[in-house]
Amino acid sequence: MEFSLIAFIVKKIISILLMPSSWWFIIGMIGLWYLYHNNIKRAKKILTISFIWIILISYAPFANFLIAPLERKYPVLNTDNINKNVKYALILGGDIDSRTWEIMRLYHKIPNLKIITSGRSILKKVSEAKITQMRLISCGISKNDIIMNNLPKDTEEEALALKKLIGIKPFILVTSAYHLPRSMLLFKSMKLNPIPAPTDFQIKETDSIFSIPSPMQMRKTEKAWHEYIGILWHLLKN
Numbered sequence: 001m002e003f004s005l006i007a008f009i010v011k012k013i014i015s016i017l018l019m020p021s022s023w024w025f026i027i028g029m030i031g032l033w034y035l036y037h038n039n040i041k042r043a044k045k046i047l048t049i050s051f052i053w054i055i056l057i058s059y060a061p062f063a064n065f066l067i068a069p070l071e072r073k074y075p076v077l078n079t080d081n082i083n084k085n086v087k088y089a090l091i092l093g094g095d096i097d098s099r100t101w102e103i104m105r106l107y108h109k110i111p112n113l114k115i116i117t118s119g120r121s122i123l124k125k126v127s128e129a130k131i132t133q134m135r136l137i138s139c140g141i142s143k144n145d146i147i148m149n150n151l152p153k154d155t156e157e158e159a160l161a162l163k164k165l166i167g168i169k170p171f172i173l174v175t176s177a178y179h180l181p182r183s184m185l186l187f188k189s190m191k192l193n194p195i196p197a198p199t200d201f202q203i204k205e206t207d208s209i210f211s212i213p214s215p216m217q218m219r220k221t222e223k224a225w226h227e228y229i230g231i232l233w234h235l236l237k238n
Helices: 003-017 020-036 040-057 060-071 096-109 128-138 155-166 180-189 215-237
Strands: 088-091 114-118 146-149 171-176 194-199
Touching: 020 040, 020 215, 040 060, 040 215, 060 215, 088 096, 088 155, 096 128, 096 171, 096 194, 114 128, 114 155, 128 146, 146 155, 155 180, 171 180, 180 194, 180 215
Parallel strands: 088 114, 088 171, 114 146, 171 194
Antiparallel strands: none
């Protein structure tokens, strides 16, 4: 197994351990350890903390509080303001469904746009870039207008691959709104010229203080948490 792949897997494992749900699991296990060792008073305190924590990270107002600064950083792209010299749009791997709709909107608004699909799959035989390409073709986009990048495993590698492909030419960067701030930071640090095109907004009008904690809200919390960790890691490296 290549070293870069091993490093990628290790990074993913560390990332999972830093997630709020992992904290809840670890705190809960500590509480159970004290319970089975008859330290009831301490077990009650720790298990109560774990219960409060899982409710908090699954609660819509808390999840929205974390993700809102990320989602609201860039507005939906107005194609009327796009320079005619922009001929490329990169759609990052992951969350293909929502990102596909945005890239289709741009494709039909911007003449002669070339779409770059990106992303390698670790567990699947078919890469994310190929899956996205097939999805776009099934939606009526010409195969000749799609460029595949099958090798990148993460956003940093996607940026490096794009730089080799188009240099410093301006391009539209299509990704989830919560992922865009970190992506823009990374791409700009490599002297690239991305134009932000957010999609896949997570905050819903139905979210309220009366919302019942749910797995969907927990996933939202973890998405935001993951982005903040990524931004912090990038700043520490640079």
